Amino acid sequence: EVQLVESGGGLVQAGGSLRLSCAASGFTFEDYTIGWFRQAPGKEREGVSSISRGDDGTYYRDSVKGRFTISRDNAKNTMYLQMNSLKPEDTAVYYCAATDYDYGSLADIDYDYWGQGTQVTVSS
Numbered sequence: 001e002v003q004l005v006e007s008g009g010g011l012v013q014a015g016g017s018l019r020l021s022c023a024a025s026g027f028t029f030e031d032y033t034i035g036w037f038r039q040a041p042g043k044e045r046e047g048v049s050s051i052s053r054g055d056d057g058t059y060y061r062d063s064v065k066g067r068f069t070i071s072r073d074n075a076k077n078t079m080y081l082q083m084n085s086l087k088p089e090d091t092a093v094y095y096c097a098a099t100d101y102d103y104g105s106l107a108d109i110d111y112d113y114w115g116q117g118t119q120v121t122v123s124s
Contacts, residue, residue, distance in 0.1 A: 002026035009118030020081040022096030030074040036081045038092035047106025059104040086122045093117040
């Protein structure tokens with residue numbers, strides 16, 4: 001059974017940091033491109049960051065460039081999203097996802113497997 005389980009969300013003040021983790025099981029993690037998405041109340045889900053299988057190329061939406069860092073540890077079947085300089089507009093439920101595409105993508109339609117999400121709330 002494929003599972004993606006996020007952790008690390010919480011409440012933080014603006015300017016603070018959080019590190020999200022996503023533990024994967026039930027598939028060959030290193031063979032998959034992975035990504036982080038988020039959905040704020042009343043808004044559509046949007047791609048935040050992605051890291052390719054193989055060459056570990058990284059992709060970020062413009063609003064998080066320079067603040068967020070995606071990484072993966074294939075030995076631990078785990079992916080991470082380090083979030084620094086958080087802003088109130090980063091408040092959302094964050095989801096991890098996996099796809100067998102060769103390259104990173106910020107389009108949720110490209111992804112096959114999804115976690116249940118973890119809440120991130122940034123207070124002003």
